[in-house]
Amino acid sequence: MHGRIVHLIFFSALICLTQQVRADKYPINRSIDIKHYAFELTLSDSTDEIFGQTSVSVLFKDKDVRKLRLDLAGRTPERNGKGMVVESITLKGQPIHFSHTGDELLLDWSSAAEPGTIWVFVIRYHGMPADGLKIGPTQFGSRSFFVENWPNKTRQWLPTIDHPYIKATSEFIVKAPAHYKVVSNGLLLEESNIDARTRLTHWKQSVPVSCWLYVLGVSEFAIQYVGEVDGRSIQTWVHPQNREAGFYDFAEPTKDVIRFYSDYVGPYAYEKVANIQSPSIGGGMETSSAIFYGEDLVNGKRDVRLRNVVIHELAHQWFGNAVTESTWDDAWLSEGFATFFTLLFIENAYGHDEFESGLLKARKTIYDIASRDSTFSIIADRTAEIQPVTSGITYQKGAWFLYMLRDMIGHDAFRKGIRSYYAAHFNGSATTRDFMEEMEKASGKDLTSTFEQWLYHPENPVLKGKWTYDKRRKQVDISIEQAQRGNMIFDLPVELGVYSTDSQAPEIRKFRINGKKTMFSIPMEGSPEKLVIDPRNVLLAKMEFSRG
Numbered sequence: 001m002h003g004r005i006v007h008l009i010f011f012s013a014l015i016c017l018t019q020q021v022r023a024d025k026y027p028i029n030r031s032i033d034i035k036h037y038a039f040e041l042t043l044s045d046s047t048d049e050i051f052g053q054t055s056v057s058v059l060f061k062d063k064d065v066r067k068l069r070l071d072l073a074g075r076t077p078e079r080n081g082k083g084m085v086v087e088s089i090t091l092k093g094q095p096i097h098f099s100h101t102g103d104e105l106l107l108d109w110s111s112a113a114e115p116g117t118i119w120v121f122v123i124r125y126h127g128m129p130a131d132g133l134k135i136g137p138t139q140f141g142s143r144s145f146f147v148e149n150w151p152n153k154t155r156q157w158l159p160t161i162d163h164p165y166i167k168a169t170s171e172f173i174v175k176a177p178a179h180y181k182v183v184s185n186g187l188l189l190e191e192s193n194i195d196a197r198t199r200l201t202h203w204k205q206s207v208p209v210s211c212w213l214y215v216l217g218v219s220e221f222a223i224q225y226v227g228e229v230d231g232r233s234i235q236t237w238v239h240p241q242n243r244e245a246g247f248y249d250f251a252e253p254t255k256d257v258i259r260f261y262s263d264y265v266g267p268y269a270y271e272k273v274a275n276i277q278s279p280s281i282g283g284g285m286e287t288s289s290a291i292f293y294g295e296d297l298v299n300g301k302r303d304v305r306l307r308n309v310v311i312h313e314l315a316h317q318w319f320g321n322a323v324t325e326s327t328w329d330d331a332w333l334s335e336g337f338a339t340f341f342t343l344l345f346i347e348n349a350y351g352h353d354e355f356e357s358g359l360l361k362a363r364k365t366i367y368d369i370a371s372r373d374s375t376f377s378i379i380a381d382r383t384a385e386i387q388p389v390t391s392g393i394t395y396q397k398g399a400w401f402l403y404m405l406r407d408m409i410g411h412d413a414f415r416k417g418i419r420s421y422y423a424a425h426f427n428g429s430a431t432t433r434d435f436m437e438e439m440e441k442a443s444g445k446d447l448t449s450t451f452e453q454w455l456y457h458p459e460n461p462v463l464k465g466k467w468t469y470d471k472r473r474k475q476v477d478i479s480i481e482q483a484q485r486g487n488m489i490f491d492l493p494v495e496l497g498v499y500s501t502d503s504q505a506p507e508i509r510k511f512r513i514n515g516k517k518t519m520f521s522i523p524m525e526g527s528p529e530k531l532v533i534d535p536r537n538v539l540l541a542k543m544e545f546s547r548g
Contacts, residue, residue, distance in 0.1 A: 024327035024383045026163045027069060031062040034161055034168040035118060037211070043145055043176040043218060048135045051126045052084075054159050057168075058121060060113040068107040068121070071155035071162035074100050075127055084127035084157070091121055103155055123159050132156030134280045138219060139295045140241045145176075145218035146280035146292070151328065151384040154211040163384075164210040164324050165429060171204035172216055181221040183237050185214060185289050187271045205289065207269050208427055210324050215287035217276055222246070229255045230262065235274040238298060242277060245300030250275040253307060253349065257314045260345050264415065266422040269322040275310065284309040286316030286338070308342060315341040323422055326429040328389040332378045332455070333430060335390055336398015343399060356537060359403060362396040367542050369393055370460055374485065377458040379432060393458075400540045401454045407538045408450070408493070409443035417442030449491065454540075459488040461541035463513075466548035469527035476522040476531065480513055480545075489516060497535030498528050506535050 036057040041050055058068060075083035089098045089107055096109045113119055129135070132153035138144050155162040172184040178199040186205030194200050222243040226234040234254050238246030254273060262268050270289035278292040285292040291313045297306040319341065320334030347355030369392045376393045383389070406414040421430070421438040436451050465480040482489055491514040497506030511520055533545040
């Protein structure tokens with residue numbers, strides 16, 4: 001019976017990973033591509049209403065395309081007067097027809113463009129953002145404008161295709177009261193006082209990213225240029241009241257982190273890296289080249305908490321930003337990867353003990369979350385349009401899967417696969433299948449069933465084992481039962497550490513378990529001092545193991 005279950009699991013893996021059925025129901029349009037957004041915004045201290053003009057550069061890939069759908073949150077009764085109102089849309093200086101219902105902005109025109117042609121649509125609009133762009137006080141009571149776009153809040157203040165499958169370059173041209181500083185993605189092209197009260201600031205990012213990574217911070221900043229790494233400026237932007245504390249806190253470890261990931265994974269994609277204090281988020285937000293951190297993280301003590309958030313958000317510049325999940329089903333390619341690579345840097349910089357401590361905390365978190373929600377798998381039928389696309393499982397179990405994969409195929413093959421995956425999808429999008437294929441090439445192993453059992457199922461292994469010593473047969477008899485809920489039976493490599501009397505290190509014995517109950521024996525002249533299951537902590541499982 002158990003062999004049949006394993007066979008069925010493997011068969012379902014082939015179906016799941018070869019067909020790659022897309023569960024994310026966003027209306028993806030393969031007939032066009034967005035190449036560039038130019039966002040022109042006017043902000044004021046007298047009102048929370050914003051005035052915008054967005055130029056959208058659209059590449060036509062197919063014939064007879066006469067419609068374009070964008071996301072833009074409209075002014076609806078549910079939003080109590082907040083939301084965006086579209087004033088006009090023009091193409092080549094001429095108005096075109098559009099409709100704006102709810103969050104859907106539909107453009108249509110009479111004459112189709114030839115494939116390969118780029119048209120620029122100009123959208124003029126205004127309104128008070130209900131979300132996305134947060135207008136309000138900093139922790140010190142100063143007025144500010146900061147974004148929180150993830151996962152699909154960009155539509156609340158910018159007309160875009162608000163989904164990760166589109167990646168485009170961008171620029172922000174912002175007119176705001178002159179006492180503010182403005183920070184955004186990419187490089188600063190202009191900062192000019194256009195009259196006594198108004199300053200124009202122009203930032204441009206020439207690297208394509210998904211729109212939830214577009215960033216804008218408008219506040220009274222203190223700014224420090226920390227240095228450079230590989231020709232990229234490292235900057236700190238904090239509240240003026242936190243100048244000394246913030247400059248101290250963010251001085252490390254950014255440069256070392258960028259160098260480590262650049263060496264291990266591949267080149268850093270963006271023109272700068274700015275660490276920015278923001279009231280719009282709690283922990284960190286990995287917006288490309290300009291990263292937001294919660295106000296309360298800045299205290300002048302260089303806490304381990306802030307250090308680890310900085311490492312995590314920088315890891316996202318590679319995973320999630322430079323290589324982006326194609327749909328929300330594969331959000332673990334962002335969060336699981338950033339979590340594992342945070343631990344990887346910690347191991348490199350601060351030692352294996354701290355690395356292992358992080359892993360053990362992650363394992364406990366996985367089982368704690370699973371006890372409250374036994375249905376959440378890393379990859380499942382979910383979409384940001386109607387539900388959360390991540391949980392702690394995405395982060396922690398995703399990281400554990402990568403850790404186990406590295407142990408399974410070897411460190412050298414793992415790094416080779418990571419580098420080839422990053423190079424193949426650099427500044428593009430990827431799926432779990434894309435990642436698996438690169439790891440299979442690097443390792444020479446068929447990883448289909450391994451990916452399937454860990455990523456597509458909510459269950460986590462629970463192992464209960466006993467051992468006895470048989471003096472007559474001179475062997476240790478071992479039984480291990482899979483005791484997790486449900487019908488899922490894992491195929492697992494299991495290590496046993498055999499300690500002899502006075503031994504400092506165990507002898508490692510390796511076995512596979514792939515049934516409800518597995519029994520095996522180890523020949524030994526005398527009884528071992530003790531047996532320890534998973535002595536290297538390389539298996540994601542809750543384990544009980546004792547002498548019977």
